[in-house]
Amino acid sequence: MPDWTAGYVADIGYTYGTYAELNPQRIRLAFLMAGLVPPETGTACELGFGQGMSVNIHAAASTTTWYGTDFNPSQAGFARELAVASGADAHLYDQSFEQFCSRTDLPDFDYIALHGIFSWISDENRAIVVDFIRRKLKVGGVLYISYNTQPGWAAMAPLRDLMAEHANVMAAPGVGSTARVEQSLTFVERLLATEPRYLRANPMAKARFEKSRSQDPAYLAHEFFNRDWLPVTFSQLARWLEPAKLNFACSANYLDHLDFINLTAEQRQLMADIDDPVFAQTTRDIIVNQSFRRDYWVRGARKLDTIALDEQIFQCRVMLLTNREAVPLKATGTLGEVSLNEEVYGPLLDRMAGHEALSIGDLMAYGNTIKLSRSKVLQAVFVLVGIGVVGMLQDQHTIDRATPQAQKLNLHLCALARGGSQVQHLAVPATGGPLKVDRFHQLFILARSMGSRDAQDWAAYAMSVLSRMGHRLTVDGKPMESDTEQLEDLLNRATVFRDKILPILVKLGVVA
Incomplete structure (x- = not known):
């Protein structure tokens, strides 16, 4: 293992996922629901950006200037390729945190983001990162940080340590991370089959394993097999962040804000009796057995008065991101899955079914005509954004400026889909963030960009790509044997795409 890794897995690339919580546009409604002044987001930085999917999508789909680093040069190289493709204002490096955080040519930031990485780096690097936040985050700026937390990981931690130790001392010499992961998992399976007393005391550990x-395996290698792996309690993280003078603002996971789907009445009463915000969050993590937190912290939290708060909420614009009939009237919290009230959500979804930009004020006015209170409308919008079927929109000037570069990036990502299905998201200038678009829809978009205008041509193009790559569609886990059957399936997909998906993508600015 090369010494520049500092104990971090580097011989296997991270996944190509995107994380909506990293989108600065999401901060606004979350802060308003917490009664706080939302930040400006002109300059942003992501530390440890992995393959760079999120940082590039958020740069291309907005007018925010982004900086970031990931010490793995192959990942940084892919991220730079995407930045060149879009032409967005993204400055991406392959430096260590120590190198990047000591640069003298970086601006001060409105927003700094760390997704997961704080759990997987050494104490020395954590100190470097916190000092960077202290020096470079503006007053009023926001830190997004997600990390493994102690309650949910307490039972699994010994097994993780055992897997990592097995990879270090028992793996065959010279094998890569994928093989070491597989060998370690196989060993733990054998161990658990012996019914160790540990499982009796920690029955949830087996389910987690x-x-x-x-x-x-690429995800597991980065999640479990780094030298450093530290789930922390909320109060421990708060102590880490003290030198940066940050206040906890709220969760970046919208559904965490809704106590009725996460806490019993007795638990809500217990929480209401706790005044200290840090102790309250630490206690709440015990109640819900939290294993992964996604949080916003702010340098100088400021409360909005009632009038200003209402004005800003009313002005927020939203749009339905999927077809009306595809929206599940369900949300999942710690207490399990709950059904959403059809009498509240149904009319609001019907109002948004045309995929037009609507302000929350518009929806509240509409709600008033059908006897829905403002509070019910606002909570419903918040839940719909939280489950990912409604998006918070940027202002129109930003959308207009971002659209050309977002569409350039999207065509590049669609071209990558010819080789496989690793890249599953495209940039959305309407929301400033990602939207999941499957491989076949990306191939149809690519065919359309080359002049093909009907579903038959799109299906034929996708068929030619699959043939060149030696890929086949599957039915019940088995590859289709007949080309005719495969082409018919692709035509059905292309027709649904043309009639149901494409009109929404055009409204959102994903494609021209």
């Missing part, structure tokens, strides 16, 4: 067993 079995879930991990089915996940992408």
Whole structure:
């Protein structure tokens, strides 16, 4: 293992996922729901950007200037390729945190983001990152930080340590991370089959391990097999961040804000009796057995008065991101899955079904005509954004400026889809963030960009790509044997795309 890794897995690339919480546009409604002044987001920085999917999508789909680093040069190279393709204002490096954070040519930032990385780096690097935040985050600026937390990981931690130790001392010499992961998982399976007393005391550990067993080895390598791995309590993180003078603002996971789907009445009363915000969050993590937090912290939290708060909420614009009939009237919290009230959500979704930009004020006015209170409308919008079917929109000037570069990036990502299905998101200038678009829809977009205008041509193009790559569609886990059957399936997909998906993508600015 090369010494520049500092104990971090570097011989296997991170996944190509995107994380909506990293989108600065999401901060606004979350802060308003917490009664706080939302930040400006002209300059942003992501530390440890992995393959760079999120940083590039958020740069291309907005007018924000982005900086970032990921010490893995192959990942940084891919990220730079995407930045060149879009032409967005993104400055991406392959430096270590120590190198990047000591640069003298960086601006001060409105927004700094760390997704997961704080859990996987050494104490020395954590100190470097916190000092960087102290020096470079503007007054009023926001830190997004997600990290593994102690309550949910407490039972699994010994198994993780055992897997990492097995990879270090028992793996065959010279094998890569993928093989070491597989060998370690196989060993733990053998261990658990002996029914160790540890499982009796920690029955949830087996379920957590079995879930991990089915996940992408590249993800597992980065999640479990770094030298440093530290789930922390909320109060421990607060102490880490003290030198940066940050206040906890709120969760970046919208559904965490809704106590009725996460806490029992007795638990809500207990929480209401706790005045200290840090102790309250630490206690709440115990109640819900939190394993991963996504949080916003702010340098100088400021409360909005009632009039200003209402004005800003009313002005927020939203749009339905999917077809009306595809919206599940369900939300999942710690207490399990809950059904959303059809009498509240149904009319609001009907109002948004045309995929037009509507302000929350518009929806409240509409709600008033059908006897829905403002509070019910606002909570419904918040839930719909939280489950990912409604998006918070940027202002129109930003959308207009971002659209050309977002569409350039999207065509490049669609071209990558010819080789496989690793890239599953495109940039949305309407929301400033990502939207999941499957491989076949990306191939149809690519065919359309080359002049093909009907579903038959799109299906034929996708068929030619699959043939060149030796890929086949599957039915019940088995590859289709007949080209005719495969082409018919692709035509059905292309027709649905033309009639149901494409009109929404055009409204959102994903494609021209």
